[in-house]
Amino acid sequence: MAMNTAPENLSIVHHPAPILRKVCQPVEAVTPEIVAICKRMLELMHEAPGVGLAAPQVGLPLRLFVANASGEPEDDMVFINPEITVEGKAMEDMEEGCLSLPGINASIRRPKAVTIEATDIDGNRFRATSDDLPARIWQHENDHLDGVMIIDKMSPIDKMANRKALKEMEG
């Protein structure tokens, strides 16, 4: 993969950067460069601070994201080429923010429980199931890999409430 930014220099990009609307490409192999990217993304996520960060949010059109629901370093997780399966029919509304949409919050309706299958930073495929905050984070971050953001899913009322912040961002 040709990159024009060294992993340590990656930074978070904000809406309306076009990269945030790209459908990302699968990661072919967990190379040292991919590992360095994941480590930098974890660092940026903690600095923000946030609970998740997807590759397009640092300008890379790759199917990978990092997440940490608790903020504790031991809970850092990397999801490369993730696939999400919805478990059951329960839906839930929950307030979400996004590191690419500073100052914007919206109540988003999503399936409550999901299973995720992904490759970890050591190149091993794994599975995890959640009906709590991790499930919410995985779905939000996975949306980024398809160019989907919470502004696409928020209610007309939330759109109105965030209109000013959005307008400022969009210039």
Ligand SMILES: [Zn+2]
């Ligand atoms: Zn986001």
